[in-house]
Amino acid sequence: MSLTVKVVQPSGILDSTKANQFEQEISEIIEAGADIVLVDLKDVTFMDSSGLRVLVSAFKTVQAAKSKLAVCxxxxxxxxLFELASVDRFLDIFANREEFSNSLVSSDSSR
Structure with missing residues (x-):
């Protein structure tokens, strides 16, 4: 069984002006049937509470669709910000895409 992984890569400042677009992008990916959504934050220079809200909302949307959300x-x-808001307790956070890919390979081989 192969999993469908879709990557979302916002850039710049993830605040209220970009939050709705980001949320829409995640919703479309879930509707398209992705098994895992990877949010790659390497180009995000700053995130405020609006960006955090969207990420938590996306996590709930993804969970409701029986998919997974990961961040790298x-x-x-x-x-x-993640630690202050305690979202690091429920989000799967990876150092980079390579670490994320390696985790998929290892979890796939353990099935």
Missing amino acids: SVNHQVRM
Whole structure:
């Protein structure tokens, strides 16, 4: 069984001006039937509470669709925001796409 992985890669400042677009993109990916949504934050320079809200909302949307959401390439500011809001407790966070891919390979071989 192969999983459908779709990557969302926002850039710049993830705040209220970009939050709706980001949320829409995730919804479309889920509607298209992705098994896993990977949010690659390597090009995000700053995230505020609006960006965080959308990420948590996306997590709930993905969960409701019986899919998974993972995040990678988180910078220091975003990691601090995740820790303050305790979202690091339920989000799967990877150092980069390679680490994410390796986790898929290892979980696939353990089935």
